[in-house]
Amino acid sequence: MSTTVLVRRPLLGRLRGGFLAQGWLFRVCLVLLVGFVVVAVFAPWLAPQDPTMGDFANTMAGPGADHLLGTDQGGHDTFSALLVGARTSLLGPLGVVVFSTVVGIAVGLFSGWRGGWVDAVIGRVLDILFAFPSLLLAILAVALFGKGLGAPVLAMAVAYMPYTARLVRGLTAQEKNRPYVSAYLVQGHAPVYVAVRRLLPNLGPTVLAQSTVNFGYALLDLAALSFLGLGVQPPTPDWGAMINQAEAAVLQGQPLSAVVPAVAVVLVVVAFNVVGEQFGDQLARRDAK
Template identity: 85%
Template sequence: MTAAAPTALQRRPGTGWLRRGFLAHGLLFRISLSLLLLFVLVALFAPWLAPHDPTVGDFATVMAGPSADHLLGTDQGGHDTFSALLEGARTSLLGPLGVVVFSSLSGIAVGLWSGWCGGHVDAVIGRVLDILFAFPSLLLAILAVALFGKGLGAPVLAMAIAYLPYSARLVRGLTTQEKTRTYVAAYLVQGHAPAFVAVRRLLPNIAPTVLAQSTVNFGYALLDLAALSFLGLGVQPPTPDWGAMINQAQTALLAGRPLSAVVPAAAVVLVVVAFNVVGEQYGDQLAGRETR
């Protein structure tokens, strides 16, 4: 027997995006993705990879140059720079992950509700998002530190709120376009609840674009949190963090020992650029596929 042609309900756009999504990209994308995977593995296995405890300094080796025992030298406190770099990957990536997860999940919920309902609901949510757009993420993070104290938790929550409008606006626009498609009407005609259609059928089709935007947001969140730690308002010593490492290495930089500052700064730049490349190229692929 000949297989029946897929119906409108079966041919939902975006099906299989996770399986096909990363296969059509060039060398730069693959290098960036490999670099990100490397940093993730380093963050996961840092306690076993670090040759020294980065929280314990040795005053006999203050601002020492690279050697067999200290591959990247030490800082002004005698801490091993290489070990601090490895351990710092954990806190430096964990903070942006919290920002992106919270802002993306909240933005998806708000944007899906706004785009699906439309009308007065959409207008009210739109005004609230406009107000949130007026507050820069770094300014909100500094305000959160002033209210709740230094650390990672308060800035992450504040920046997640600041990043929420970007995800919500994107999801709202995609939902407004997607809900006019034939497969959505077909599900509604069959008697499926609107909430079921929106969450179980419409949302998976816009998820690839939201993922691409979230990937770019991760890089920006990492940069903002590193800047906050550099100002001394984020992760506090002795917990290793790339932004805090740059701040603490200013003395070593003036003394002609730049590795303590250059290495964490290079790590921040590489990760931010890699996330931007992965997110933007994946988004470009989705846009090209939709216009064909």
């Protein structure tokens, strides 16, 4: 009696290798991301002052020993607000990416696996969702449910979901025709088990690359929403809100309170895009071999 051994492409094997071979830009961006995450996690302990407490006797002060990056028009320490603001500025996009990725994977996997009219209907629904810009949906959510972080995050998650769903849908339609999937089905495994436990792990790295890119765009959208005064509300520190509140300081020759959070947003968005795109390119090269 012969025994058939099914070999699946391991997830860790696809993730491991290739990172050290990436260029210097990838490494710099990866270090930046790790640094921002560390700052966001330990911000309350790293901030030298309470960013919600203003000193009206020391407004729009320049950089000094007490205020490394100066203060804004409310006397808030810009450096402390930058550190603590990293938490809210990164937490919102994380919620968008987690929700949109989980729902997108479920929708895309079901659509790609079933095919036929089910896939056609879901595909048309995804096309309709693509027509609504994420920032417009977020503004609509704010108009309906009020300012804050919760409603915009949920609305943007709905807007970002089709990107992951369409990606998973296409990959599933290709992957389900591979021999290892047919072999599992022939052995009597349930289709749900094969799709979730055997097929889905092979899509993980590619979905992770897409989610990384989505994170950068979600951060930019939420920062723009806070800049418009519709997102995170004062006194909670947030990079977008800091840029909005620093208008008076810029006009009076103290631009650091606006420039520093703007640079932080640009660095995080660029870093996430570089890491996500190079990660995806690396996976594409490995799959082509």
